[in-house]
Each structure stands twice: as C-alpha cells, then as structure tokens.
Amino acid sequence: MELLQPILHYGGHFLAPFLIAWAIYRTDWKRFGAVMVASNAIDIDHLWAVPMFDPDRCSIGFHTFHGWEAALIYLALLLVPRWWARALGAGALWHLAVDAGDCMAMGGL
Numbered sequence: 001m002e003l004l005q006p007i008l009h010y011g012g013h014f015l016a017p018f019l020i021a022w023a024i025y026r027t028d029w030k031r032f033g034a035v036m037v038a039s040n041a042i043d044i045d046h047l048w049a050v051p052m053f054d055p056d057r058c059s060i061g062f063h064t065f066h067g068w069e070a071a072l073i074y075l076a077l078l079l080v081p082r083w084w085a086r087a088l089g090a091g092a093l094w095h096l097a098v099d100a101g102d103c104m105a106m107g108g109l
C-alpha cells in the first residue's frame, strides 16, 4: 500500500489523462492528453500554501485551485466549444478526482 499509493497518484496525474483522452477524443488523443496533463499546473497553488508541501494534507478544499469554486470554473470550461478548453477543464477535474482519491486513501475525506 505504501508503494501503491504514489504509483496511483503519479499514474493518475500523468498516464490516466492519455487513457481518458483516448476514450473521449480518439482522433487527436495525444494532443488532448498532453493538454490534460498540462492542467496539472493547478498544483501551482501549493506555492503559496503554508507549509508548501505536506504529504498528510488533503489538497481538496485547502488549496486555491482545489476548491469547489475552482471546480465550477473547470466545469464551465467543458462548455466552451474549443477542444483545448475542454481538455483543460477535463484535465483539471480529473486532477481533483485523483487528489480526492489520495484524501480518501489517507482517510481525510
């Protein structure tokens, strides 16, 4: 379990987006997946968190871009008729789902 968790975390952040992209946008899944991975940049909100990194902290609801207000913006992006906006929105929502999975794994959600 101690080893499995980081594998699930990083696999979820960097590999799963390509699987999702392949499932929903097969014609151009590499580009779609790459933009989904790029939306992991929402983790930049950790830079102004104190302390900056805490492995036992649940990101959801704590960090600026990991709250429900941010999630609404990501949902709105899905409605924009541009593939890259949808990829960003889907990637950010997926990112929240992976982080929420971490919280559940540590019993914090």
Ligand SMILES: [Zn+2]
Residues within 6 Å of the ligand: 042, 043, 059, 066, 095, 099
């Ligand atoms: Zn995160």
